[in-house]
Amino acid sequence: MSRLLEFDSTKCTRDGVCVAVCPSRIIRLEDESPIPRVVADADFYCVKCGHCVAACPHGAVSHASMKPEDCPPVRPDLALDPDHVEHFLRSRRSVRSFQQRRVERKTLAKLIQIARYAPTGHNAQPVRWIAVDSPARVKEMAGITIDFLRSITDEGGPSELPAGALVKAWESGVDLVTRDAPALIVAHAPAGDPVACADPILALSYLELAAPSFGLGACWNGFLMTAIHRWPPLSRALGLPEGDRALGVLILGYPAHKYLRLPTRRKPRIDWLE
Numbered sequence: 001m002s003r004l005l006e007f008d009s010t011k012c013t014r015d016g017v018c019v020a021v022c023p024s025r026i027i028r029l030e031d032e033s034p035i036p037r038v039v040a041d042a043d044f045y046c047v048k049c050g051h052c053v054a055a056c057p058h059g060a061v062s063h064a065s066m067k068p069e070d071c072p073p074v075r076p077d078l079a080l081d082p083d084h085v086e087h088f089l090r091s092r093r094s095v096r097s098f099q100q101r102r103v104e105r106k107t108l109a110k111l112i113q114i115a116r117y118a119p120t121g122h123n124a125q126p127v128r129w130i131a132v133d134s135p136a137r138v139k140e141m142a143g144i145t146i147d148f149l150r151s152i153t154d155e156g157g158p159s160e161l162p163a164g165a166l167v168k169a170w171e172s173g174v175d176l177v178t179r180d181a182p183a184l185i186v187a188h189a190p191a192g193d194p195v196a197c198a199d200p201i202l203a204l205s206y207l208e209l210a211a212p213s214f215g216l217g218a219c220w221n222g223f224l225m226t227a228i229h230r231w232p233p234l235s236r237a238l239g240l241p242e243g244d245r246a247l248g249v250l251i252l253g254y255p256a257h258k259y260l261r262l263p264t265r266r267k268p269r270i271d272w273l274e
């Protein structure tokens with residue numbers, strides 16, 4: 001008998017909600033049984049998403065990895081209406097100028113805690129993090145990225161990056177790579193896992209969206225990202241584990257300026273299929 005799921009017969013009303021929400025369809029409700037049962041091999045098929053626990057209106061379902069009391073109730077009073085959501089998402093900005101103030105490690109840790117609730121393929125939760133909270137170390141990573149940009153400028157051929165301009169700015173004391181940001185976060189996952197390739201990007205998007213509620217601003221960093229892939233000294237300096245692939249980099253800090261308007265964007269192109 002599998003202990004993966006337990007159903008409290010004193011609470012279960014046989015409403016079938018757990019059966020309906022289970023993505024792996026491992027829960028069965030048979031006519032003669034007072035409570036649901038799980039299929040054979042349920043341990044193999046279960047993705048441990050917790051939907052059965054989260055959707056049961058009676059708190060009757062317990063999963064081996066989470067009991068109802070481990071899962072806080074959804075609070076309707078904190079729900080956002082569409083205007084709030086649209087305003088919140090439209091007011092997110094890529095922040096590139098920062099106060100000279102460090103970001104506390106506990107704040108970065110809290111953001112990472114929030115980001116782990118982003119969806120992951122098969123609920124595999126493969127995302128790992130490298131967090132740099134020392135401004136000097138961020139600057140060191142910028143310097144190594146400049147070495148990479150200098151190397152592609154020196155090759156003399158056309159470059160897909162404005163490498164020459166960044167190197168020139170760096171040599172005159174202006175950091176257009178990390179923009180004097182005090183912190184940096186890299187999200188990575190095992191390279192060989194095709195399902196995991198979107199997960200670090202989604203998690204980092206959650207982190208970027210959560211950052212302003214802590215007074216922080218963030219900006220994705222394509223230069224660091226490219227250098228991590230193409231310039232081994234950078235992945236070494238960051239301590240990226242062998243066999244992992246970095247999929248997103250954010251610079252972070254307390255914004256030096258406030259944005260007072262919501263900039264416009266192109267109309268979406270949508271092809272409706274009837």
Ligand SMILES: Cc1cc2nc3c(=O)[nH]c(=O)nc-3n(C[C@H](O)[C@H](O)[C@H](O)COP(=O)(O)O)c2cc1C
Binds near residue numbers: 094219
């Ligand atoms: C994958 C990705 C890479 C980016 N790389 C950089 C970068 O290297 N440097 C930079 O200043 N901005 C970078 N950005 C930020 C974009 O320039 C920015 O999102 C865009 O200009 C729109 O501005 P907004 O984010 O404030 O709406 C990047 C954004 C994304 C999504």
